[in-house]
Amino acid sequence: xxxxxxxxxxxxxxxxxxxxxxxxKIFPDHWSFMLGEVALYSFVVILLTGSWLTFxxxxxxxxxxxxxxxxxxxxxEMSAAMASSLDISFDIRGGLLMRQMHxxxxxxxxxxxxxxxxxxxxxxxFRKPRExxxxxxxxxxxxxxxxxxxxxxxxxxxxxxxxxRIIDGMVKGIPVIGTWISFLLFGGEFPGxxxxxxxxxxxxxxxxxxxxxxxxxxxxxxxxxxxxxFAGPGKTNQNVVGVPIxxxxxxxxxxxxxxxxxVIALMATFFTINPIWNYGPYDPSxxxxxxxxxxxxxxxxxxxxxxxxxxxxxxxxxxxxFNILIPMAALGLFIVLAMIYPFIEYWITGDKREHHLxxxxxxxxxxxxxxxxGVTFYGVLWAAASSDLMATHFHVAVExxxxxxQALVFLAPVIAxxxxxxxxxxxxxxxxxxxxxxxxxxxxxxxxxxEFIEVHEQLDEYERWKLVSYTDYAPLMIRPxxxxxxxxxxxxxAGVSRWFFEDRIAPVASKDLEVSHDNTH
Amino acid sequence: MADDxxxxxxxxxxxxxxxxxxxxxxxxxxxxxTVSAGTAVVPRDALQNPGLPPHRxxxxxxxxxxxxxxxxxxxxxxxxxxAGSLFTIVAYFxxxxxxxxxxxxxxxxxxxGIGISLALMALGIAVVxxxxxxxxxxxxxxxxxxxxxSPETRARAVQIFDEANxxxxxxxxxxxxxxxxxxxxxxxxxxxxxxxDLYPGTAPEPVSQxxxxxxxxxxxxxxxxxxxxxxxxxxxxxxxxHVIPEGLEEAExxxxxxxxxxxxxxxxxxxxxxxxxxxxxxxxxGIVAYSKICTHVGCPVALxxxxxxxxxxxxxQSEFDVTNHCEVIFGPAARPLPQLPISVDAEGYLIAxxxxxxxxxxxxxxxxSVDND
Numbered sequence: 001x002x003x004x005x006x007x008x009x010x011x012x013x014x015x016x017x018x019x020x021x022x023x024x025k026i027f028p029d030h031w032s033f034m035l036g037e038v039a040l041y042s043f044v045v046i047l048l049t050g051s052w053l054t055f056x057x058x059x060x061x062x063x064x065x066x067x068x069x070x071x072x073x074x075x076x077e078m079s080a081a082m083a084s085s086l087d088i089s090f091d092i093r094g095g096l097l098m099r100q101m102h103x104x105x106x107x108x109x110x111x112x113x114x115x116x117x118x119x120x121x122x123x124x125x126f127r128k129p130r131e132x133x134x135x136x137x138x139x140x141x142x143x144x145x146x147x148x149x150x151x152x153x154x155x156x157x158x159x160x161x162x163x164x165r166i167i168d169g170m171v172k173g174i175p176v177i178g179t180w181i182s183f184l185l186f187g188g189e190f191p192g193x194x195x196x197x198x199x200x201x202x203x204x205x206x207x208x209x210x211x212x213x214x215x216x217x218x219x220x221x222x223x224x225x226x227x228x229x230f231a232g233p234g235k236t237n238q239n240v241v242g243v244p245i246x247x248x249x250x251x252x253x254x255x256x257x258x259x260x261x262x263v264i265a266l267m268a269t270f271f272t273i274n275p276i277w278n279y280g281p282y283d284p285s286x287x288x289x290x291x292x293x294x295x296x297x298x299x300x301x302x303x304x305x306x307x308x309x310x311x312x313x314x315x316x317x318x319x320x321x322f323n324i325l326i327p328m329a330a331l332g333l334f335i336v337l338a339m340i341y342p343f344i345e346y347w348i349t350g351d352k353r354e355h356h357l358x359x360x361x362x363x364x365x366x367x368x369x370x371x372x373x374g375v376t377f378y379g380v381l382w383a384a385a386s387s388d389l390m391a392t393h394f395h396v397a398v399e400x401x402x403x404x405x406q407a408l409v410f411l412a413p414v415i416a417x418x419x420x421x422x423x424x425x426x427x428x429x430x431x432x433x434x435x436x437x438x439x440x441x442x443x444x445x446x447x448x449x450x451e452f453i454e455v456h457e458q459l460d461e462y463e464r465w466k467l468v469s470y471t472d473y474a475p476l477m478i479r480p481x482x483x484x485x486x487x488x489x490x491x492x493x494a495g496v497s498r499w500f501f502e503d504r505i506a507p508v509a510s511k512d513l514e515v516s517h518d519n520t521h
Numbered sequence: 522m523a524d525d526x527x528x529x530x531x532x533x534x535x536x537x538x539x540x541x542x543x544x545x546x547x548x549x550x551x552x553x554x555t556v557s558a559g560t561a562v563v564p565r566d567a568l569q570n571p572g573l574p575p576h577r578x579x580x581x582x583x584x585x586x587x588x589x590x591x592x593x594x595x596x597x598x599x600x601x602x603x604a605g606s607l608f609t610i611v612a613y614f615x616x617x618x619x620x621x622x623x624x625x626x627x628x629x630x631x632x633x634g635i636g637i638s639l640a641l642m643a644l645g646i647a648v649v650x651x652x653x654x655x656x657x658x659x660x661x662x663x664x665x666x667x668x669x670x671s672p673e674t675r676a677r678a679v680q681i682f683d684e685a686n687x688x689x690x691x692x693x694x695x696x697x698x699x700x701x702x703x704x705x706x707x708x709x710x711x712x713x714x715x716x717x718d719l720y721p722g723t724a725p726e727p728v729s730q731x732x733x734x735x736x737x738x739x740x741x742x743x744x745x746x747x748x749x750x751x752x753x754x755x756x757x758x759x760x761x762x763h764v765i766p767e768g769l770e771e772a773e774x775x776x777x778x779x780x781x782x783x784x785x786x787x788x789x790x791x792x793x794x795x796x797x798x799x800x801x802x803x804x805x806x807g808i809v810a811y812s813k814i815c816t817h818v819g820c821p822v823a824l825x826x827x828x829x830x831x832x833x834x835x836x837x838q839s840e841f842d843v844t845n846h847c848e849v850i851f852g853p854a855a856r857p858l859p860q861l862p863i864s865v866d867a868e869g870y871l872i873a874x875x876x877x878x879x880x881x882x883x884x885x886x887x888x889x890s891v892d893n894d
Binding site: 177 | 556557558559560561562564566567568569570571572573574613617618620621622623626629630631633634635637638639640641642643644645646647648649650651652653656657658660661662663664665667668716717719720721724727728730731745746763765774776777779780781783813814815817818819820821823824835836837838839849850851852853854855856882883884885886887888889890
């Protein structure tokens with residue numbers, strides 16, 4: 001029966017070739033490889049719940065009187081978008097669950113992309129041949145935030161309108177074209193009556209189409225490159241050690257999809273998210289204290305808050321709003337630097353080989369320290385988005401919170417860099433020590449002479465291999481090129497290379513091991 | 522992408538032990554080509570990769586009892602998932618939403634959510650448990666290949682482009698090529714033009730709209746949101762009123778007007794106000810009115826601190842000093858909140874003397890060129 005069916009299919013599709021090619025493809029196993037899967041699966045949940053929501057949501061800003069089940073808002077004038085969002089929440093069976101699943105899945109989507117990117121960064125998985133896939137992933141991260149923001153705006157509640165108001169204010173601050181961009185976006189003055197339907201088209205059509213296409217491309221590259229693996233016994237740069245797609249990987253991944261789906265459903269069942277009925281419809285006048293954007297917009301909101309007063313100038317009858325331009329430029333620079341980091345490291349090391357073995361973060365101390373500095377910078381901006389809440393919760397003046405964060409946004413990344421680099425080097429030293437001399441066994445022995453020593457036990461060769469197998473780089477030596485010249489670019493590269501690699505702990509070589517063993521015997 | 526060995530089981534192929542090379546092994550993927558290792562240190566006496574450690578069987582591999590237990594868990598979970606799905610269907614009808622009953626909505630959400638979660642979680646956990654305890658877990662190995670195509674493939678690709686170039690004449694016929702490029706560059710431009718009417722071409726210039734609000738001479742100040750006018754006598758010392766222009770409810774573009782015209786009204790001791798000479802007479806007996814729209818990015822500046830006479834924007838914490846014409850004393854805003862000149866009419870109601878004398882709300886590029894006088 002199965003044979004007949006598959007024969008029927010193969011006669012018409014040649015699918016057996018696909019099964020032969022991919023059916024036993026090997027996937028390495030590590031818990032951190034699941035982060036990308038979480039992102040993929042939550043996106044599937046977003047698509048499923050989002051499609052359902054479109055059947056009930058009315059993306060219109062036409063004013064209606066709310067007549068649904070939520071008594072406190074009965075008779076209140078609001079947009080059809082807000083009224084239909086309330087209907088989904090209160091009058092359609094399963095509507096609240098779907099809305100909350102959609103929102104929780106979106107939050108999880110962006111969070112898991114962020115963690116996935118950190119995993120890629122800190123293990124060096126972005127190195128050749130995967131640089132382009134890093135960029136694709138980065139674009140997906142930005143698109144995911146755009147999806148989040150457009151979706152957040154759609155219910156047209158007080159907070160979503162306020163978010164749009166801030167976007168409008170930022171857009172107007174752009175030189176030359178800002179005013180026009182704002183008017184084109186809103187179809188006139190803020191808030192207008194067209195922004196919700198326009199964002200809706202972006203949210204359910206344009207952005208998802210681009211995201212689906214880029215995810216497909218992202219995964220094609222994963223197949224082309226084959227997955228990376230951590231260094232370990234038996235694992236080399238030329239092989240992939242793991243489990244085959246059929247059956248084990250498919251079962252694990254398929255089962256994990258349902259677990260992610262289930263966790264999102266569980267969160268939507270028990271935890272309220274975005275209770276728009278408490279906020280009410282959008283009105284330009286009221287706003288409540290302590291309002292927060294969704295978490296992933298926090299860093300941008302925080303950047304706006306940290307600007308000191310007075311950074312706006314009039315010159316030749318034009319207004320330059322540096323209080324808006326500086327945070328926008330800083331965030332832009334931050335994003336671009338992170339996006340092109342693989343190419344920067346490639347230039348510094350000059351290592352044009354393919355890298356399929358992952359680094360342990362400690363074995364690339366400066367890269368790890370740069371990452372820690374970046375995470376800290378992001379973290380300070382993120383904290384700044386809650387400056388008012390910190391002030392009220394800890395009973396301190398909001399001015400002091402802001403001033404502290406203003407200092408930290410410059411200082412904390414530097415401190416994080418230095419501390420992380422030192423920790424990495426210390427861990428490397430510890431690894432080297434253990435690889436050479438073994439670990440303390442806890443067994444105390446009294447020697448005939450009366451001396452007490454603690455016996456060290458040697459690692460077995462498999463354990464030791466994990467500690468000694470990593471790529472080590474030396475600083476670049478400046479040498480004249482073929483025409484006997486030392487170029488400026490080479491000087492710059494040598495300078496950065498020194499900064500990157502001057503402090504290094506070499507991996508244990510067999511000679512070191514012999515010497516150490518001779519000493520202990 | 523061709524995996525010639527299709528995932529050979531290495532546990533059964535011990536000859537692969539030690540076949541791999543250590544640190545300098547990286548170069549092997551690229552063997553055959555001259556690929557630079559850059560500043561990487563390639564030691565000659567690096568330790569050797571010991572190869573895969575011996576496979577360790579799981580408890581379900583050696584103990585048939587444990588294997589049966591695992592199997593029981595898996596099918597029980599599958600049945601639990603099935604029960605969860607059926608429960609969800611029943612719950613959809615058993616927990617209807619009744620009109621004006623938030624409790625029924627909550628019960629519906631809870632019942633459906635628990636059913637769906639149970640169905641999904643049990644299914645997922647069962648499959649993962651199956652794969653981890655009962656499916657083979659022998660490590661298998663695929664060989665990698667250089668990502669780039671083989672030299673022959675690359676040469677053929679170059680050749681194909683070459684042939685295509687010759688056959689089309691793209692390189693040779695410069696006029697054709699250049700005119701093609703010209704046409705291709707210009708063809709998307711109409712699409713840009715087509716977006717111009719996102720803001721209708723018949724509508725007034727943006728700058729003129731941003732420069733004025735609905736306030737005009739003699740217009741009464743009214744409470745937000747009720748719209749009832751405010752008597753000067755109602756404004757007690759230390760109080761604050763959220764204000765809209767009277768008649769806003771009937772305005773054609775209500776929200777747009779409100780987003781510009783919203784005002785905060787406060788009464789201070791006249792001696793506390795440090796008024797500029799040119800703004801003498803803009804206040805009435807210590808009552809002052811300022812735009813509520815933040816000059817940073819336009820949030821409503823909704824918080825008034827009575828003791829210090831400071832206004833605080835809840836979005837980005839800009840602070841304005843009401844005693845000094847709402848100058849910025851903290852936060853990212855750069856400009857003071859615009860002041861609305863007020864007075865009282867014959868019946869004692871507060872009225873505007875005119876519109877704001879400058880554009881309200883966030884800055885925009887052309888703002889410095891606006892001259893309201």
